[in-house]
Amino acid sequence: MIIGVPREVKNNEHRVALTPSNVAVYTNAGHKVLVEKNAGLESGFRDEDYIKVGAIMVSGPKEAWDVDMVIKVKEPIPSEYEFFKEGLILYTYLHLAPEPTLTKALLDNKVIAIAYETIQLENGTLPLLTPMSEVAGRMSVQIGAQFLEKSKGGKGVLLGGVPGVSPGEVVIIGGGVVGTNAAKMALGLGASVTILDVSAERLRQLDDQFHGQLKTIISNPLNVRNAVKRADLLIGAVLVPGARAPKIVTDDMVKDMQTGSVIVDVAIDQGGSIETIDYITTHAEPTYVRHGVVHYAVANMPGAVSQTSTIALTNVTTQFGLDLANKGYEKAALENPGLAKGINCINGKVTLEAVADAHGYTYTNIYEEMEENQYEKTL
Ligand SMILES: NC(=O)C1=CN([C@@H]2O[C@H](COP(=O)(O)OP(=O)(O)OC[C@H]3O[C@@H](n4cnc5c(N)ncnc54)[C@H](O)[C@@H]3O)[C@@H](O)[C@H]2O)C=CC1
Ligand SMILES: CC(=O)C(=O)O
The missing domain is CATH 3.40.50.720 (NAD(P)-binding Rossmann-like Domain)
Structure with a gap:
């Protein structure tokens, strides 16, 4: 899979979605990782550190978003919506319930939107939050x-x-x-x-x-x-x-x-x-x-203490991200119900009930939607 890590652009957001050691986890598993130039600088990671572990540095957001899966920290801001495309996996914080415009942009562009904050373990805890x-x-x-x-x-x-x-x-x-x-x-x-x-x-x-x-x-x-x-x-x-x-x-x-x-x-x-x-x-x-x-x-309070926050965040996001990259989102979600709870939107449908309720969309069960996908692929 080709993975992109854009530089964060929200006001004073200094975190980055992958450290060089996280990149090594993906490149060692055979994935290609594109990191936007200077994306890690404010968390203490230089471009050279990324290059050493096999990342390809790209000069702007357009290249970092033109991939199979984008890994980010914060929800996209309006200037980033132009990079949305059908079938793109977007793995990041999303907080869609108070964000009708972002929700609509993800649905209109049929992005597979996976929110860190709704991935939930069986005991009810939210490991990525x-x-x-x-x-x-x-x-x-x-x-x-x-x-x-x-x-x-x-x-x-x-x-x-x-x-x-x-x-x-x-x-x-x-x-x-x-x-x-x-x-x-x-x-x-x-x-x-x-x-x-x-x-x-x-x-x-x-x-x-x-x-x-x-x-x-x-x-x-x-x-x-x-x-x-x-x-x-x-x-x-x-x-x-x-x-x-x-x-x-x-x-x-x-x-x-x-x-x-x-x-x-x-x-x-x-x-x-x-x-x-x-x-x-x-x-x-x-x-x-x-x-x-x-x-x-x-x-985005943790963005202010980016060196601490980037490491604390990526300590927990990498395993789920690697599963998504290795297996694809459908297999990864079928094998891991906790990860399935993170999927807020696919194919232009809302698959998290709380988000559907917040904006008046019809709620679609994630498993039924994935089954339908498989059926369509075999036709
Ligand atoms: N602004 C920022 O930068 C950040 C914001 N957060 C946010 O902080 C919030 C809290 O997160 P966590 O502590 O991890 O959640 P949590 O799930 O661990 O705790 C939430 C608590 O709220 C309680 N609760 C729910 N409804 C209540 C009510 N009506 N009255 C009193 N208590 C009620 C629950 O019983 C639960 O104990 C979330 O919205 C999270 O996204 C988290 C990190 C950064
Ligand atoms: C939880 C969240 O939204 C943040 O860390 O910025």
């Missing part, structure tokens, strides 16, 4: 701490407090991977931490894991309202896999927060969980103020 959620969860606290400083628009609170002064209040909504990692960092700084989740079982696990060092509260509108009101730093960390994030914090609740408090909505990549966050911000302009509260809504 987890490492970036670990990164973003940890970052959310260091970013929040920074924007709580007066010169950054915050109220002037030190999360850890000092002897004689109470620590800052960190409220985290969603106690999964992002929430747990945010809690670790916030507790490490000495903050007072509360986590809300809809799953009582998850709260039980968190209580055990943190030995009662944090407060756990079941997530319902009244509990959310009370917790949000006293938050210095509010972190949005909910997920319903594949679906648009539920809006949990209303405009009214944000109005009740103290001036200079900070919201970091990590769930913005799935559309955001806070009503007052109505647009995605960028690393270049990460915040805006609404009702006196600083809002941060960057959808």
Whole structure:
């Protein structure tokens, strides 16, 4: 198979989809890998490092996209849609539920769209989302701490407090991977931490894991309202896999927060969980103020710590990617139901129910569609 790795073009996205050691895995298996010039530079990998392991460097995105499978980090932005073509396998983060235009472009061009974030193991975990959620969860606290400083628009609170002064209040909504990692960092700084989740079982696990060092509260509108009101730093960390994030914090609740408090909505990549966050911000302009509260809504937070993130991401994407390259997407998906859950679109049809629901498309079962394909091929 011929594989392409374009340079990432989203605002301040410094990650790359394959490191030189990942490229070696593909070239050793007999695949040809085209890497766009300088694609790895901002993650610490030079073109020479790629050439040494057999990659072919190409000068622009057109060549990197003119392949059988494109491996990327972030969802394509509109300037990249022109490279879509029928039968192209696109293996990357996609977050289609809040992205109607991208979804339509993938369907119109009959791209086989495989989303890292919906590949799901039998135990319900999302192995290709987890490492970036670990990164973003940890970052959310260091970013929040920074924007709580007066010169950054915050109220002037030190999360850890000092002897004689109470620590800052960190409220985290969603106690999964992002929430747990945010809690670790916030507790490490000495903050007072509360986590809300809809799953009582998850709260039980968190209580055990943190030995009662944090407060756990079941997530319902009244509990959310009370917790949000006293938050210095509010972190949005909910997920319903594949679906648009539920809006949990209303405009009214944000109005009740103290001036200079900070919201970091990590769930913005799935559309955001806070009503007052109505647009995605960028690393270049990460915040805006609404009702006196600083809002941060960057959808590619890990892109800022690209050396750590690229390695953490590619540690988990390469095995599934190699399976796709070795077997083709149909055989790979038939043999691995977890990978099949990653396929959001094929042949102009939506094969992930949450995405079909989000945009009003008819949902097509992936296995039935693949069977139909096989039937058509034998005719
Ligand atoms: N902005 C960025 O750069 C990044 C964003 N993310 C996003 O962060 C979000 C969270 O990801 P993970 O922690 O990995 O997901 P996860 O699945 O590990 O955890 C989500 C948690 O949310 C809880 N939840 C669902 N509905 C809820 C509700 N109504 N109230 C309270 N809790 C609720 C679930 O029970 C679960 O414990 C996702 O949207 C993910 O894509 C992840 C990495 C980077
Ligand atoms: C998860 C995701 O969208 C990111 O790491 O950018």
